[in-house]
Amino acid sequence: MAQSTRELNVNINVDITETIRGLKAIQREAKKAAQALRELEAAVDAGTVQLTGEPDMVITSGTISAGSPEDARKIADKLAKAVSDGGK
Numbered sequence: 394m395a396q397s398t399r400e401l402n403v404n405i406n407v408d409i410t411e412t413i414r415g416l417k418a419i420q421r422e423a424k425k426a427a428q429a430l431r432e433l434e435a436a437v438d439a440g441t442v443q444l445t446g447e448p449d450m451v452i453t454s455g456t457i458s459a460g461s462p463e464d465a466r467k468i469a470d471k472l473a474k475a476v477s478d479g480g481k
Contacts, residue, residue: 429469429472429473429476432473432476432477433472433476435476436475436476441475441476442472442475442476
């Protein structure tokens, strides 16, 4: 009995430009977050920022608390400013 062989070649072209752009954006944000955490750790170690439990954070310039995502964004912004200002 003769053996039948068949061959199938398929070319698939996929544009992943947007996917790569999105992954790079995620990577940039992850790097920023890691840097912010390192800066926060340094500020806590230096005593310029004091963290007190969840969800309240005490910064040398005042007290802020998170009750919503918008509040959390405000905390992140104030924290970043406090760290960049050296806690002033």
